[in-house]
Amino acid sequence: MVIKKHFFIKLLGFFLLFFFLTSIARGMDLTSTSFIVRDPIVGTGGGYGSSASFQLISAGNTTLSGVASSASFSTHYGFLYYPNPNPPSITFDIDTYNTSTTTTTTVAPYSVSLGTLSPAAVTGTTEGGGGTPNGIWFSLDANGAGGAIVTVVSSGGALKSTSVPGDTIPSATAAMSAGTANYGICANRNATTTGVLNKVSPFASTCGTTPSSNSVGAVTTSAQTIYNTGGAAVTGGRGEIMVDAAISNTTPAHTDYGDTLTFIATSTF
Numbered sequence: 484m485v486i487k488k489h490f491f492i493k494l495l496g497f498f499l500l501f502f503f504l505t506s507i508a509r510g511m512d513l514t515s516t517s518f519i520v521r522d523p524i525v526g527t528g529g530g531y532g533s534s535a536s537f538q539l540i541s542a543g544n545t546t547l548s549g550v551a552s553s554a555s556f557s558t559h560y561g562f563l564y565y566p567n568p569n570p571p572s573i574t575f576d577i578d579t580y581n582t583s584t585t586t587t588t589t590v591a592p593y594s595v596s597l598g599t600l601s602p603a604a605v606t607g608t609t610e611g612g613g614g615t616p617n618g619i620w621f622s623l624d625a626n627g628a629g630g631a632i633v634t635v636v637s638s639g640g641a642l643k644s645t646s647v648p649g650d651t652i653p654s655a656t657a658a659m660s661a662g663t664a665n666y667g668i669c670a671n672r673n674a675t676t677t678g679v680l681n682k683v684s685p686f687a688s689t690c691g692t693t694p695s696s697n698s699v700g701a702v703t704t705s706a707q708t709i710y711n712t713g714g715a716a717v718t719g720g721r722g723e724i725m726v727d728a729a730i731s732n733t734t735p736a737h738t739d740y741g742d743t744l745t746f747i748a749t750s751t752f
Contacts, residue, residue, distance in 0.1 A: 571627040575748035579617040595619065600652075600730045600740075605659045607694030607727030610671060616726065621746060623680070623712075623720035629751035630678070630712030633722070635668070635686075637702035638743035642666045642728060645739040652728060652740055654701040656685040659694060659727050666728040667699025668744070670709050676719025683708045686724075694727045702744065714751065 532539040578589045595617045597606050608618040625631035642652035654666045669690035670682035682690075685700035686709045700707075710722050724746075 571750060572625070573627070573631055573748060573750040574622075574624040575631075575633075576622045577746055578620045578622070580620055593619075595726050597726070597728050600728060600734075602662045602730055602732050602734075604661050605694040605697075605727055605729045607659070607697065608725040609694070610692040610723070610725070619724040619726065619746075621722050621724070621748075623710075623722070623748055624718050625712060625720075625748070625750050626716045626718070627750045628716065630715045630717055631748055631750045632708050632712070633710040634706040634747045634749065635702060635709050636706050636745045636747070637704055638745075640702060640704045642740040642742050644735070644737040645741065646737060647735065650735040650737060650740075652730060652734060654703075656688075656699065656701045658689070658698045659696075659729055661695065661729060662731055663729060664731040664734050665699070666742070667701055668709075668727070669697050669699045669725050671723040671725050673710065673722045674719070675717050675721070678715055678717030678720070679713045680717060680720045680722055681711050681713055682722075683711055690725055694725075697725060697727050699725075699727050702742070706747065709746075 576588070577593055579593050579595060580589070595608070597616050600606050606616065608616050610618075621633065623631060623633065637654070639651075641654050644650040652664050652666045656667065657663075657665055659665060659667075668686060669688070670686045671690040673680040673682060681687075686707075688700070689696070689698040691697050700709075709724065710720075712720065
């Protein structure tokens with residue numbers, strides 16, 4: 484009898500434990516083909532309320548909410564952190580121009596034709612346009628607390644001949660000079676409605692009104708910052724980028740020198 488009773492108590496304890504375990508609520512990742520929600524939580528209620536002057540956001544169970552961060556990322560989890568009446572956003576647009584206006588909007592494909600180069604002169608963008616080669620403008624709005632940066636990446640780090648890839652017009656950080664082979668860009672005019680738009684070295688040295696007066700920054704196959712917003716939000720940002728090239732008497736003659744520049748705006752909130 485003692486043995487049977489002992490066995491019955493163990494078995495009953497097992498059933499009670501099993502019943503208790505199966506009643507625990509668990510969170511699971513919610514996924515679709517495009518998104519994933521990690522470790523969602525279940526609260527006891529919440530909602531929104533508003534009046535002409537105030538907004539109330541409430542939650543019943545907020546024990547599983549808060550902020551976590553590392554050197555590179557931060558996360559805000561829990562119902563009270565989801566709503567944001569002014570979510571971080573960034574808008575970036577590239578235009579090319581050949582007139583003095585700074586507000587002309589153009590559409591892809593974007594190109595800057597340098598035409599025929601001669602050792603006798605520097606060829607490139609003239610401030611405010613007025614003809615060819617085209618200039619480059621961009622517009623930028625970023626409302627994140629950390630603002631944004633604009634970077635540039637060159638496909639080849641030089642002007643390369645398509646037919647003879649080994650023949651190049653190199654890119655170096657230097658003052659442009661007729662008869663000296665070089666290719667580069669510089670950050671020229673900048674304006675904002677609010678905030679700042681800073682020109683960044685090596686593209687900010689000297690960018691004058693004509694190609695021959697420009698000091699350019701070398702382009703590379705790695706991303707380089709050309710403008711930043713000083714770590715703060717910006718609206719109505721507008722920046723001008725000038726392109727210059729020159730050849731020497733020994734530069735191989737080709738009609739197919741070219742490069743692809745990719746400009747990327749990255750929010751730093």
